[in-house]
Amino acid sequence: MAYEKDPTSNFHDVVIVGAGISGINAACRMKEQSSDRTFTVLEARDAIGGTWDLFRYPGIRSDSDLYTFGFQFSPWTEDRTIADGPSIKRYVTKTAATYGVDKHIKYRHKLLAANWSTDEQCWSLRVDVSGEEKYFHSRFVVFGTGYYDYNNALPVTIPGIENFQGKVVHPQFWPEKLDFENKNIVIIGSGATAVTLLPSLAKTAGHVTMLQRSPTYVISVPQKNGLAYWARKLFPSSWAHNIIRAQFFLLPFLYFKFCKAFPIAARKGLKKHAAEQLPKGYPLDPTFQPSYNPWDQRLCVSPDGDFYETLREGKADVVTGRIKQVTGTEIRLEGSDTVLHPDIIITATGLKLLWAGGAKISVDNEAIEIAKKHVWKGVMIEDVPNAALMMGYSNASWTLGSDASAQFVTRLLNRMKSERFSQAVPKVGKDTAMKDLPFLNLSSTYITEGKGHMPKAGDRRPWLPRSFYPRDLWEARFGNITQDMHYTRLST
Template structure:
């Protein structure tokens, strides 16, 4: 069994970034990254469907320590993958990764303040020991997307594709395509496949989603890069975008009807007065009750206006031999059907965890700072924002993890455990870990996630500025996060 101070799970965007922070903030601490796949990149290597790209700007999706230098602020998947690999190679992180190590379980022993971690590798169980366990393996199940089943699927004579497992040899040129879904993946696929040679692409959605178009290139960012050093230009652009997104979210929550009117006016301007925006782009919920879909340069709207793509907003009755029959009886002809119906969230990176032999059942615990679990020592979970770029919170979480590691070393302690008093537990109302967000992929999974309370530090906010303010410079030993040593040590 190999022993390290820290074990990081996952070598994607979060894991590589966390490794960087550890190397620079905790240079005396040893660590290893355990990655189940054979390559760096996580999501950005796994997803290979046409048009795969970021759904937020790269000045906030990028790391706080590595400037994004490309002209495109809304970047394609290969460019993001290159950015993550470049980060790993520039900092010697690749040498710290054990590829092909799929972690299945971790058991904490309070007797020696150690996590015993088990990973599958080439059909064998490989064991590691560490004091601190950092879960950076992302938020969704790589192997099991959300995949509804419809009547008649076996009757369909064409090809059915799930974006998460896109076949490299799929040729959809000059073929009729139906894309089922209305989220970010569907919004990406429709214009990409239309421009990629499909005869026609139909997006079949049960209900509409709010959509906003932004330029793929940030003129201010590109100007600043020409006249300022890269790091300064990046920092200014990053803060510009953080504040812009934060203000837009807050206005959306305070004045939803005003924001709804604005969003729909922009869609009408892009599609013209003849298009039925009410039916196809007007959701029944308020802006930011679900994530607003970002599209670059009006690409979806342009595909619709050109006649290369169209939308049907209706329930699917069943598959037929040559397409989809909708509830109205209309048949959408298709040679290829893409089922872009969403992801399946994964709690605690899919690991089985225990503390002193007792299974950690996430819903029985409260979230501390959105990063740790009550009564679970030395475990830190990276889970990004749902209303902003993932990496904003990933960076904060990594910095917090480094603070905890350093404070334990400084004080001579080995355990950091969030503790909730019995009185507080009785009195504090509990809420879902992600509250006030109605997206199906969230609602389907919240019963498996930790709870949150109604006061700090037990709230799981979706507010980067508030989180940054509360975490920067705050004492680690805050009276809730208790530092200690094993009994008898």
């Protein structure tokens, strides 16, 4: 059934879904590069920030440097490379106010469904507004909703967890008044969240154990960067920002390429890096020897080596093994005499992937199965007109990718207006013998578990997965936007 238009709702040229870092970036680019277009931002929550408003667990921070995770047009001016969640939220909120896009945000507006009508050449959006359903309409939709479920964590099976008599907490739903002072805590997991939680909790907990099924790579990053210091001393602020930003997307990219080209050497280097920072005599095997190569999964970042420092101080440890059984007071491991006695168990087991915030997307009332679709230039979904995803990188700062996407969208909108196109829809050619590639090329559990919720990439242009920000930005600004893209001109 087609959605009926509500005559009391506003019509917008563009609707941006989500007021997190991707949505705010897209809104700022709209004002800057397509200022003659009307737009609104629909935000399901009651505040700006997205991830940085949702997560409240101790120590929440970025796992990317803020010089590239921050906005290109609104430089991160603090001397910290990695920033905590509240600071990032303040930065995003301030940027939204500075650029005036905060006035375009409609809070407590959760997108439930979106249907594109070919006859009307517009989107009809069904939105929950504080419990009441309303309709919005637009020519173009930008999904700045990220890629994971805000309401549900990744389901995992932990034998006997229901028997545990202490507190079980998932970081995504951290209790506001959780008392962990002098408590024994076991963090189940080995990803970025676990590596962040361990040093933060250990400041007041009795003892913290990170229980991992398999090891991960943890690399220390200095909070103060020498090049950033001297660039700000020697150059005008705009030059300094560009120099610092270039350093932080170029050097990690080169290191990523090195890891992929020379995995054995990269493994040796990371093993040495860990050995130098661990307590003397701390066993590397198996706890700090991952079975996979560097960048098969994302590397975990430790600001100023806080993770290793906590281990050296004896406030925490890392245990590797599979859980055999959780009892009322214990965690027993398979094939081991080790028994853990936690007061609190934290299940840092990953995110549940979800596209478009869970909204149902359809074209002419035919549901779109996102997992069967490819992504055109990392931005638009195959067979879906006038819609864009703001997606980042798996091997670099998220904002770099979403900014390239946003600048592509403004360029496309400007071209469509100048040539009077009402519809742009990417389609894989019928005679194209294209092989599927993963959209996010990581082997992390939450990625592999969530493949059924994510679109695909292809092995040829313009369906290739993203890889390098400067190239993707050039493509967004100057690249071919006609290959496999079908345009429809407004009738006159």
